[in-house]
Amino acid sequence: MKLQTISVNEAVGKVLSHDITKVVKGEFKGAPFKKGHIIKEEDIPELLKLGKENIYILELEPGDVHEDEAGIRLGTAVAGEGVRWCEPKESRVNLYADYNGLLKINVPVVEEINELPDVILSTLPNNTVVKSGDMLAGTKVIPLVVPEQTVVEAENICRRAGWVIKVVPFKEVKVGVVITGNEVYKKRVRDGFGPVITEKVESFGSSVIGIDYAPDDAATIAGKIKRMADGGAGLIFVTGGMSVDPDDVTPRAIHLAGARVEKYGAPALPGAMFMLAYLGDVPVMGVPACGMFFKATVVDLILPRLLAGERVSRRDIVALAHGGLCRSCSQCRYPNCTFGKGSN
Numbered sequence: 001m002k003l004q005t006i007s008v009n010e011a012v013g014k015v016l017s018h019d020i021t022k023v024v025k026g027e028f029k030g031a032p033f034k035k036g037h038i039i040k041e042e043d044i045p046e047l048l049k050l051g052k053e054n055i056y057i058l059e060l061e062p063g064d065v066h067e068d069e070a071g072i073r074l075g076t077a078v079a080g081e082g083v084r085w086c087e088p089k090e091s092r093v094n095l096y097a098d099y100n101g102l103l104k105i106n107v108p109v110v111e112e113i114n115e116l117p118d119v120i121l122s123t124l125p126n127n128t129v130v131k132s133g134d135m136l137a138g139t140k141v142i143p144l145v146v147p148e149q150t151v152v153e154a155e156n157i158c159r160r161a162g163w164v165i166k167v168v169p170f171k172e173v174k175v176g177v178v179i180t181g182n183e184v185y186k187k188r189v190r191d192g193f194g195p196v197i198t199e200k201v202e203s204f205g206s207s208v209i210g211i212d213y214a215p216d217d218a219a220t221i222a223g224k225i226k227r228m229a230d231g232g233a234g235l236i237f238v239t240g241g242m243s244v245d246p247d248d249v250t251p252r253a254i255h256l257a258g259a260r261v262e263k264y265g266a267p268a269l270p271g272a273m274f275m276l277a278y279l280g281d282v283p284v285m286g287v288p289a290c291g292m293f294f295k296a297t298v299v300d301l302i303l304p305r306l307l308a309g310e311r312v313s314r315r316d317i318v319a320l321a322h323g324g325l326c327r328s329c330s331q332c333r334y335p336n337c338t339f340g341k342g343s344n
């Protein structure tokens, strides 16, 4: 590359090497002078007002990639299914969601890309629930010109990995709910769990196909879990009875139903007494009472993943630990907070 610095006063007739942007009080006000612009006499006062006494005139040589082209190539390389990129601004290319879904970030690959010289890729946390049009990531190069080799290496990393950033759409799942507890079964207490679960499930485009009530009896609860699965439920909630009292029999009931327990006890607060099991391929969630009392619990971290069709493992639940502590703010701002954001 041949990068020539010349005084603005001598720049008339020269071709600008990159966008010159305007920022007023920290706010980006666009680029009054675009890359490729031929400087005219009348541009000089405006350039001086923008604080530019010298400007770059650039001649690319073989093996050079201009920052904007590099940004586009990076954006193209990292954008997977459901992700689109925008035109570069000072080489920064933003990536946006094409539809509602679950954002998946291939974290080790993102780090591998960031190990390259002169390249950055910055993303929202893995497993964020996103809406169509949400910004998911931004990528850019640091210098005005990077070696072609750097861009090629980034592209190769992405190609080898298969995917870097993608949005997985939610499936329409038929959800069954078994509400446990003698006090609810015998109608001494009005069920508060059913409406909470129904609202959460429907917000992802799925539906509750049945809500059944069971007393604190493991065999009865187990029978109702099996009936939900036989009736076509693709995901089953079992609520209450998840802690240490003698009448807390839900974990035993899930086991008795024939489900294979992935993990009982989740490193998320609220949600410690949570259980995830699989009855064949059907996920069964044992949800403690906190799932009804608090706006955000472990359910909000696991449900979107299950509805996106993910097989959530014991390992995934263990990984919730870092970031799994809710700050218990007086006014809940979830999902705009750190709850569930530290896991990989």
Ligand SMILES: Nc1nc2c(c(=O)[nH]1)N[C@H]1C(S)=C(S)[C@@H](COP(=O)(O)OP(=O)(O)OC[C@H]3O[C@@H](n4cnc5c(N)ncnc54)[C@H](O)[C@@H]3O)O[C@H]1N2
Binding pocket: 179, 180, 181, 183, 184, 189, 190, 191, 192, 193, 194, 239, 240, 241, 242, 243, 244, 245, 248, 271, 272, 273, 287, 288, 289, 290, 291, 292
């Ligand atoms: N000694 C201990 N006590 C508790 C522990 C513990 O480790 N040691 N863990 C606490 C944590 S953490 C949680 S979370 C809760 C879990 O509670 P359960 O899932 O066992 O809930 P229940 O005991 O069945 O109910 C608690 C409370 O909520 C009311 N409830 C339950 N289901 C419904 C419903 N469908 N509608 C309305 N209200 C409902 C129930 O009547 C109780 O008042 O345990 C802590 N305790």
Ligand code: MOO
Binding pocket: 268, 269, 270, 271, 272, 273, 274, 288, 290
């Ligand atoms: O399952 Mo409980 O969170 O720890 O409220």
